[in-house]
Amino acid sequence: MGRFRGGLRCIKYLLLGFNLLFWLAGSAVIGFGLWFRFGGTMKDFSSEDKSPEYFYMGLYVLVGAGALMIAVGFFGCCGAMRESQCVLGSFFTCLLVIFAAEVTTGVFAFIGKGVAIRHVQTMYEEAYNDYLKDRERGNGTLITFHSTFQCCGKESSEPVQPTCPKELLGPKNCIDEIEAIISVKLQLIGIVGIGIASLTIFGMIFSMVLCCAIRTSRDVI
Numbered sequence: 259m260g261r262f263r264g265g266l267r268c269i270k271y272l273l274l275g276f277n278l279l280f281w282l283a284g285s286a287v288i289g290f291g292l293w294f295r296f297g298g299t300m301k302d303f304s305s306e307d308k309s310p311e312y313f314y315m316g317l318y319v320l321v322g323a324g325a326l327m328i329a330v331g332f333f334g335c336c337g338a339m340r341e342s343q344c345v346l347g348s349f350f351t352c353l354l355v356i357f358a359a360e361v362t363t364g365v366f367a368f369i370g371k372g373v374a375i376r377h378v379q380t381m382y383e384e385a386y387n388d389y390l391k392d393r394e395r396g397n398g399t400l401i402t403f404h405s406t407f408q409c410c411g412k413e414s415s416e417p418v419q420p421t422c423p424k425e426l427l428g429p430k431n432c433i434d435e436i437e438a439i440i441s442v443k444l445q446l447i448g449i450v451g452i453g454i455a456s457l458t459i460f461g462m463i464f465s466m467v468l469c470c471a472i473r474t475s476r477d478v479i
C-alpha cells in the first residue's frame with residue numbers, strides 16, 4: 259500500500275511539474291502571438307483598412323489557446339493537489355480542446371500558407387495600381403508595404419521610387435519578399451502550434467494516469 263501511495267505521489271508531482279511548464283508555455287505563446295500581431299515585421303498592417311486578416315487568423319487562435327493554457331495550468335494544479343477525479347477529468351477535456359486548437363493552428367499555418375501569401379501579394383498589387391492611378395491618395399498603403407517588407411516595386415522600382423525606404427540598398431522585388439517573409443512567419447506559427455499540441459499529450463496522459471490511480475487507491479481503501 260505504501261509503495262502504491264508513493265507511486266501516486268510521484269505521478270502527482272509529475273502533473274504539477276507539467277502544469278508549471280504548461281503555464282510558462284502559455285505565457286510564451288501569448289507573448290509570441292501578440293508580438294507577431296502588433297510588433298515585428300507585420301505591425302504596420304494593424305492600422306491599415308486592408309490588413310491581412312487571413313494571415314492573422316492563426317495568431318488569434320494561438321493567443322486564445324495561450325490564455326486558455328494559463329487558466330488550465332492553474333486548474334490542473336488544483337486537481338492534482340486535491341486528488342479530485344472530477345477536476346482532473348475536466349482538466350483532461352480542456353487539454354483536449356487546446357490540443358485541437360493548436361493542431362488547427364499548425365495545420366492552417368502549413369497548408370494555408372500559399373493562400374495567405376497570395377492574399378498579401380494581391381493586396382500589394384492593388385496598392386501598387388492605386389498608386390500609379392493617383393500618386394497622392396494611394397501612396398500611404400504602398401509606403402507601409404515597402405517599409406514592412408523592406409522592398410520596392412515589382413519588376414522595376416522606378417515607377418514607385420518615391421515610396422521606397424531610403425535605407426534600402428539595391429532593388430528588391432516585393433512579390434518575392436512577401437512570399438519569403440510570410441512563409442517564414444507561418445512556418446514559425448505552425449511549429450509553435452504543433453509543439454504545444456505535442457506538449458498537451460503528456461498532460462492528458464499524466465491526468466488520466468493520476469485519475470485512475472486515485473480511483474484505484476479509493477477502491478483499495
